[in-house]
Amino acid sequence: MHKTYKKSLVLNKRIIQLTVLITLAITGCAKINHVSTNLDRDNFKHYFSPTKVKMVEKEQDLAGKYKFLGLVEGESCQEKAYHAAPNEIDARTEARRKAYQLGANAIIFSQCVMITDDKAAKYCLASTVCYGRAFKVEQENK
Numbered sequence: 845m846h847k848t849y850k851k852s853l854v855l856n857k858r859i860i861q862l863t864v865l866i867t868l869a870i871t872g873c874a875k876i877n878h879v880s881t882n883l884d885r886d887n888f889k890h891y892f893s894p895t896k897v898k899m900v901e902k903e904q905d906l907a908g909k910y911k912f913l914g915l916v917e918g919e920s921c922q923e924k925a926y927h928a929a930p931n932e933i934d935a936r937t938e939a940r941r942k943a944y945q946l947g948a949n950a951i952i953f954s955q956c957v958m959i960t961d962d963k964a965a966k967y968c969l970a971s972t973v974c975y976g977r978a979f980k981v982e983q984e985n986k
Contacts, residue, residue: 897949
């Protein structure tokens, strides 16, 4: 009887240890205070910002008063051979985002260039860069 009691005591001790361990694991996981996602205010605020910058062909097409804010550029980069090829759409979108950050609501692109086998750019196999001039155009009150 003495051996059975000892085995029972050891078994009960292990069950208690396992129960405590599981309880700690469950309660440790239950207290998640920080969740990291891309759903934050800044992402939403800036995601659609390029759409607020109108692409214009030439300065004469700017209606009303306007002010030149600065030069901007956008880049589309192909980092790995199996990634998508760089393109003008992504490069222009990045340039429009930068123009918006300057306070612009219009941009005139001067050119886009494709750069391949650029030894200076160690992170891109190929890239497309678009250059533009950012403008703030006064909106008419309607």
